[in-house]
Amino acid sequence: MMEKTYQPGEIEARIADAWDDARAFRAGAGRRPGGESFSVVIPPPNVTGSLHMGHALNNTLQDILVRVARMQGRDVLWQPGMDHAGIATQMVVERQLMERQEPGRREMGREKFVERVWQWKEESGGTIGRQLRRLGASCDWSRERFTMDEGLSRAVRKVFVQLYREGLIYRDKRLVNWDPKLLTAISDLEVQQVEVKGHLWHLRYPIEGKAFDAADPSTYIVVATTRPETMLGDTAVAVNPKDERYAAYVAAYQAGKPINVVLPLVGRLIPIVADDYSDPEKGSGAVKITPAHDFNDFEVGRRHDLPMMNVLSKEALILQEMQVFDSAGRAVDTKPSPQEFAGLERFAARKMIVAALEATALVEKIEPYTHTVPHGDRSGEVIEPFLTDQWYVDAKTLAQPALQAVRDGRTKFVPQNWEKTYFEWLENIQPWCISRQLWWGHQIPAWFGLRLPQDAGQGLRTFVATDEREMLEEARAYYGQDVEISIASAPTPGLSGPANRPAGVTLYQDEDVLDTWFSSALWPFSTLGWPDATPELARYYPTSVLVTGFDIIFFWVARMMMMGLHFMPDVPFRDVYIHALVRDEKGAKMSKSKGNVIDPLALIDELGADALRLTLAAMAAQGRDIKLARSRVEGYRNFATKLWNACRFAEINECTTVAGFDPATATLMLNRWIVGEAEKAAAETTAAIAAYRFNDAAAAVYRFVWSVFCDWYLELAKPVLQGGEGGADRDETRATVAWARDLILALLHPFMPFVTEELWAVTAPAEGRPALLALSPWPALGGLENAEAEAEIGWLVDLVSAIRSVRTETSVPAAAQIPLLLVGASAATRERAGRYDETIRRLARLSTVGFADQAPAGAVQMVVRGEVAALPIAEVVDLAAERTRLAKEIERIGADIDKIDRKLGNADFVARAPEEVVEEQQERRDEAAARRQKLEEALARLSAVSA
């Protein structure tokens, strides 16, 4: 015997185990002959992650698609896995070390630390996988992959080496976004622009050869800056070539004899150059150029062949000695910093430098100034543009095929408007900095050694290879077979210049690791075994669809497209379904700091995974954020209980699945009707899912289950099921109820896998029914709609609804059993009334259903499908109120008719609108007119009585 309410908690864990035991989600499980492949790779959550609403939405949608495909008998793989999340994970473990007061990362050393991270991963890294299982995600967990697995690491190295050899990965010295807290470079995408209130300092730079006089503007040039501390590294001042104010400086520069300024505090002479970058509208129109600490200045420096002076250390402290590089990035010199600033942190230095300048009247003015400042998205620290050697991917080249594939429609975005965002970004893509100064990640497979004297190349000799053995082969080919090659763990001090002892060479591997997204970019093929030609790769690549949030289009989608197209013969996925962000009730982004996070696991505990899933699906309308309210989830929890009780009703009434039952053979109108409605609902749901219209799909099943199956079909079936007459009608109805219930369970299963699987199991499994709903066929019906049945049951529904409505409006006590008279009923109506006598009386609370040629005086009347039905209850009803009711309805219909008449009276409408539209209007008018006629008659009879 089933419980009265659905208790998700007890059931969900048990069902999840049942799926596991049956290996129901293994790749290809449930595949039926001819089933084409359907594959999805999960957006790998961070190994440090725990389930938030975004994951819940993302994986619910994937699971719906995957479960439908599996039920459709396709060869399904949902590939799960996790991302090693370089920075995030390293931070977590470092924090843990600190909390436990253990030695820090640096004291521990690289090898030990990495070992420690692996240990952490084994112990605590699997949380999200378990949480996804609780959500019901039907991934093939036996194939779980991790971006740092041996196999995936091999793919990473192979890709790196090949791109390097193709010239698409290279090392370069240029400005990067440097995070002075994490002490690593980060990519443009990991930088957040934050608006901050700061100041704009107007500084006077004295002109060379003129005695500085604050009162005489010809003795200095004013530059405006938000970052005074970088002035130590200025190597020029730029003015616009068209700026009249600075015509003399421009002319001098163009004549090859630039006028210099004396850099305050430093005393270095730096030229005034003419460059379009300088905007006459901004500041003073003259701008200080610090090529080593500003991206724009860096470009100006390259254009004018200016030296770059690095003022800051990696920790953003002012250097003792500034490092000087030429415009090509070659180290050329060092220069002493003013010693009073050496070692100061950059913001402290700013204060002191401003103070020093003020002391000598070199500050013209200070304005409050609001501007945006780049911050690291992980550390929250102000990013420092920093001159370092890093590895870059030539993203521009790789982007071309990725753009083309979407333009050609080989990969489609849903909703399509995201293509624009994708195009925009790829068309303006910058080199992708892929090296990170971290320990946790894929160490870059590049080794450095000294150059041979005869080698004219610059810097150290680089060997890039997939492993040490391959690297050593290359090195031997370079240094000679007889040279002894050793590998050091770190660069030896003073390692520069030519290899002067070719008898023995020491190499060391690049210490940096790759950006986590580098390995994620390979996910669709690396998880399938690439670079080996595995059967999985052949079966499941390209994947069918990628489901992800828009915030990750650049980070991940675009890069998978680039890598997939470069290394595989086809795109990584056919469709990209982009879903929205889950926000809180008020539309704010959920964040821990705001404290408005709704924990999906808490909701699952309380209301069930199914309720949460159906809520998310029902709210996943394309192109719109989801504002999640708890009440909504409660509503869907109620729906689960409703379903549960409907199944309980079926059980109580012995509606058991009849093996081989063919819905087309149903004979009772009621059964033919529900069978047709079921077909419609199934078709609607299937089509909506195929179009990624999850909300429409959810609404279609929801409505069918509650408003059609429960509200009408089961109610209408009660007399047959419970009438005690037994016989063929009852058998057929029991079979039909069971059939419709099974269909509902199937249609709902992708949305609510747990309850439906449980109900499937408890509703007395019949022979020939698959043991697991998850592997049962998806409903595919045809030819079940029946106009006759629709007309008959439609009339029944309308009649009962009309009586109920009138009863309430005329204040007939709910308990009162009143008679009904069908006035001037047609033969069909009489027959139907007879057939459903008990049903009608039960649902409309009537004592009798009779017939009459005319409505009795004072009867309450209504019009149902063109015929009058009367409730002869003059004594219970307030006649005046009844008159008002009728008059109101007549008025309403009158307004409708007027509206239609205006249309039909419009010659243009009749002439230009499509024929069927005109006909439809005509029909509606006729119907309304007939109805009004009947109502007017009813009103007349009523008035006659009271008169």
Place this chain on the structure above:
RNA sequence: GGGCGGUUAGCUCAGCCGGUAGAGCAUCUCGCUUACACCGAGAGGGUCGGCGGUUCGAAUCCGUCACCGCCCACCA
């Protein structure tokens, strides 16, 4: 500066390849009845942000304005 999205019932949102304004929640009224009070029946509630245009006809297409949100770039 460039781009995208939003503005529809008290709330949260569907509908938007033009042709009778919908759902859930909330509200109000009623509730005989063993599938379900996490329920049933009924009701109220919207000039679809403003203005203009196209059209026989606009919530739906176009333009414009207002407000809200997001993304990208830049900011001396």
